[in-house]
Amino acid sequence: MKLLHVDSSILGPGSVSRALTADIVAAERRRHPGLAVVYRDVAAAPVGHLSGAHLAAFQGAAAPDAPALQADIAAGQQALEEFLAADIVVVGAPMYNFSIPSQLKAWIDRLAVAGKTFRYTAEGPQGLAGGKKVIVASSRGGFYGPDTQAAFLDHQETYLRGVFGFFGIADVTFIRAEGVALGPEQREKALEAARSEIAAAA
Template identity: 65%
Template structure:
């Protein structure tokens, strides 16, 4: 079994989403000793945002060395995603959405003919069967039922984007309100960590 562990927070050791994603991966390792883990840190090793040059390169246009290296990085990311049985993503909310480096990665793994295709009735996801766990951190409270739920463009986007690729087994481990004082932060993280053991069963 293969697990792809992706982090996107720019906060390093102070990141809640990184703390939670590491906890999820550690839980899976404990349950599955033969688990192979591939690590991708999108803050330390960002993948370039999709551009016209990337699209041209995909059609066989000549590329310079810098773009060639980035195309190779994107291809490796796609290969790792396709090979994974489990995908764990640390995804903080930045300005009501996801970090731009995470969006760039999603753009590079959303490839027609590889992770989805267009059929007679519209798009068809090709990545069914994967288990996706997203560790979500938020400074405020945006979950369903809260007054700010309508402006959640983080979890709603992630669910739609990966659903488009055919992934239906999606779980969120959420710590929200982490910027609403030390006690709220501690309680949110503790509550989120209680959920990890059940997901690895």
């Protein structure tokens, strides 16, 4: 089996989502001996954001900065191939300003390729990347669960569930640590709760 481990937090060692993805991957290694793991840090080594030059190149037009553009397109293709090859995808997704880090969005934009992860049919869009398991380590400074007053501001988990569902992936699990910016006690409580979920799942 193959696992793709993706981190996106800009906080380095102080990141809650990075700590949780490491725990999730360790649990999956115990569950699946011989598991092959590919690691991608989209904060330390970001995939470029899509631009008009990308769209022109995808449509066959020449670009003045062709060498740099071709290298960037190749990097995006590698990200797509890593995703398609994985049986399990573990994503660290902190909430930034009610959504996900722009670096994580840029990575997802490279996965959303017609004919690879989805296609349009007469009956509507069809996901082509089903059969995978996605585990998202979600960290949030406040509380945005469905039973909270701030739930309407959640464009993090709702987006991720929607886009992976669009790719045809039905098995999406969120390991959530909420309220981590509300003080050391709540941060530790949130981490303990999330790690209990990871242990229970394993």
